[in-house]
Amino acid sequence: xxxxxxxxxxxxxxxxxxxxxxxxxxxxxxxxxxxxxxxxxxxxxxxxxxxxxxxxxxxxxxxxxxxxxxxxxxxxxxxxxxxxxxxxxxxxxxxxxxxxxxxxxxxxxxxxxxxxxxxxxxxxxxxxxxxxxxxxxxxxxxxxxx
Amino acid sequence: xxxxxxxxxxxxxxxxxxxxxxxxxxxxxxxxxxxxxxxxxxxxxxxxxxxxxxxxxxxxxxxxxxxxxxxxxxxxxxxxxxxxxxxxxxxxxxxxxxxxxxxxxxxxxxxxxxxxxxxxxxxxxxxxxxxxxxxxxxxxxxxxxx
Amino acid sequence: xxxxxxxxxxxxxxxxxxxxxxxxxxxxxxxxxxxxxxxxxxxxxxxxxxxxxxxxxxxxxxxxxxxxxxxxxxxxxxxxxxxxxxxxxxxxxxxxxxxxxxxxxxxxxxxxxxxxxxxxxxxxxxxxxxxxxxxxxxxxxxxxxx
Amino acid sequence: xxxxxxxxxxxxxxxxxxxxxxxxxxxxxxxxxxxxxxxxxxxxxxxxxxxxxxxxxxxxxxxxxxxxxxxxxxxxxxxxxxxxxxxxxxxxxxxxxxxxxxxxxxxxxxxxxxxxxxxxxxxxxxxxxxxxxxxxxxxxxxxxxx
Numbered sequence: 148x149x150x151x152x153x154x155x156x157x158x159x160x161x162x163x164x165x166x167x168x169x170x171x172x173x174x175x176x177x178x179x180x181x182x183x184x185x186x187x188x189x190x191x192x193x194x195x196x197x198x199x200x201x202x203x204x205x206x207x208x209x210x211x212x213x214x215x216x217x218x219x220x221x222x223x224x225x226x227x228x229x230x231x232x233x234x235x236x237x238x239x240x241x242x243x244x245x246x247x248x249x250x251x252x253x254x255x256x257x258x259x260x261x262x263x264x265x266x267x268x269x270x271x272x273x274x275x276x277x278x279x280x281x282x283x284x285x286x287x288x289x290x291x292x293x
Numbered sequence: 294x295x296x297x298x299x300x301x302x303x304x305x306x307x308x309x310x311x312x313x314x315x316x317x318x319x320x321x322x323x324x325x326x327x328x329x330x331x332x333x334x335x336x337x338x339x340x341x342x343x344x345x346x347x348x349x350x351x352x353x354x355x356x357x358x359x360x361x362x363x364x365x366x367x368x369x370x371x372x373x374x375x376x377x378x379x380x381x382x383x384x385x386x387x388x389x390x391x392x393x394x395x396x397x398x399x400x401x402x403x404x405x406x407x408x409x410x411x412x413x414x415x416x417x418x419x420x421x422x423x424x425x426x427x428x429x430x431x432x433x434x435x436x437x438x439x
Numbered sequence: 440x441x442x443x444x445x446x447x448x449x450x451x452x453x454x455x456x457x458x459x460x461x462x463x464x465x466x467x468x469x470x471x472x473x474x475x476x477x478x479x480x481x482x483x484x485x486x487x488x489x490x491x492x493x494x495x496x497x498x499x500x501x502x503x504x505x506x507x508x509x510x511x512x513x514x515x516x517x518x519x520x521x522x523x524x525x526x527x528x529x530x531x532x533x534x535x536x537x538x539x540x541x542x543x544x545x546x547x548x549x550x551x552x553x554x555x556x557x558x559x560x561x562x563x564x565x566x567x568x569x570x571x572x573x574x575x576x577x578x579x580x581x582x583x584x585x
Numbered sequence: 586x587x588x589x590x591x592x593x594x595x596x597x598x599x600x601x602x603x604x605x606x607x608x609x610x611x612x613x614x615x616x617x618x619x620x621x622x623x624x625x626x627x628x629x630x631x632x633x634x635x636x637x638x639x640x641x642x643x644x645x646x647x648x649x650x651x652x653x654x655x656x657x658x659x660x661x662x663x664x665x666x667x668x669x670x671x672x673x674x675x676x677x678x679x680x681x682x683x684x685x686x687x688x689x690x691x692x693x694x695x696x697x698x699x700x701x702x703x704x705x706x707x708x709x710x711x712x713x714x715x716x717x718x719x720x721x722x723x724x725x726x727x728x729x730x731x
Contacts, residue, residue, distance in 0.1 A: 164345055168344045169343045170342050170349075170350035170352060170353050172341075173320070173342065195318075196315065197315045198314045198315075203316075204314060204315075204356070205363075206357070206359040209352060209355045209356060209359060210350070210352030210355060210356055211352070212352075213351055213355060217351075232351045232385055233384070233385060234382065234383060234385065235355075236381070236383075238380040238693075238694075238701045239379060239380065240693065240701055241694075255719060256719075260579070261579065281693060281701070283674060283676060283721050285525060285526055285577060285676060379671070380672065380723055382575060384547075384577060386547065386550075386555055401573055402532035407671060407725065424547075424548065427548075429575050431672055431723060433698070460635070460636045460637055461634065462633070462635060462636060462641075462644060463642075464633075465611065465612070465633045487607050487610075487611045488608050490605075490606045490607075491602055491606055492731060496606060496607075496608035496609075497655075498650075498652060501644060501647045501673075502642070502647060504644075505643055505644040523677070525677060526675060526676040527647075527674070528674035529673060531669070531671060
């Protein structure tokens, strides 16, 4: 993002919002990278998030992608605004197998009312990364909060 | 579905597959309805699956929808086949707030290679149901399993 | 739709908007059904809209679906509002081959800011109808017009 | 794409397939760039493809995107294979207004059975380009043709 952030305090606000989500703690996801227009969500592989083949469950990959793209959007929203997930679409491109999952999210089109963002999800084994899903998302901005 | 099931044992096979998914136990989801061409996934509201406003997290709603539409597809697949989620698209239509979440999935178009299915997710409070998300999904059938 | 229309003049307004779209004339599409919460778009098969196998081109099926779901949304919008297509997702379920194409659109979730709608596209041969595509769409309402 | 093309004759095959689509001629689209893993579709602005505000109709933008992402996929498919559009999802990010529309398509994930591709659609005015839509698509490969 070339323009200055609408919310100068976006890093702290995004971190606080993420921390308040029990569902992110449930799957052991963290948000180690928060920049203007992009974030990263990390999640270790562990038994609790798997499906019948011991891969990470597609729905959990979707959860990671939803948070990744959604928090990328929040970094470009005004202070005090709520960002709501309107919809998303995700393609699975490889089994999510590895030591951890990394979601990389970026804003494609910032807008006053709507933001379009994208998340690519990688399965990481040692230092090899493999794209396992890609998502396109629409976010609604409510300037006044929820 | 008007045609007879390709897999006469689909109920037991679907139930067993669901039970083998740790991620469904993690969010406390169950699969109480398994019919030819449609299933229901239920999940109680509980603190662990919430976001910052104590609604069910959108990503968890997505997980429920993914399983709902995916297992609906599995009911029409041949015995021994694997069904893989190719992609899905979900719209959120209301906050997922209530005592429980019910996902209702149905097959829109069964196919030999690909199945298109849909899931509607309802938030249930007392006996009132409110549509909180609707999803369209593409499933790939691997006749030989994974 | 159980509630009364927000725009009492919706039929005339929708018909007029459709008529002003050159692209609908280009593919020979018409809008013979306009009701509160649902519409139908019809298009005859003709050589100009085909792909290499003489089926209706998937992109044209998408155009019909976009108009079908979009005008369904316009029937529930306030008078004077503009309705813009935010995004859509379409699955193709059968080749679009037949004498004509019928799109049937309905509103899934009306909203003040956003409307979610759906379109099912059928290929019609004699009196047989076959589902050839299904679409889920998000529409933005701009109360003040464009 | 780093690997060599599965179809050494892909450029001629893609060009021929595009030329056989009446619907592409109808909207005056051309395919001036065909490379391994990516293509460009161009379409001039003209009255016939517009909606009521004289912008290019969203459905036509969708048609261009569908062809762009689909032909990108065809460049990585085996000789003689048919590539079918399974589904796509498109977000509109700006009005499609300008002298021409350029679709840039690339393969995200090539596969033996399924290919995931993406198209970005730009409205071009003088030499300024503006992203007006972005699309994610799933393509099915039928090795034996249709």
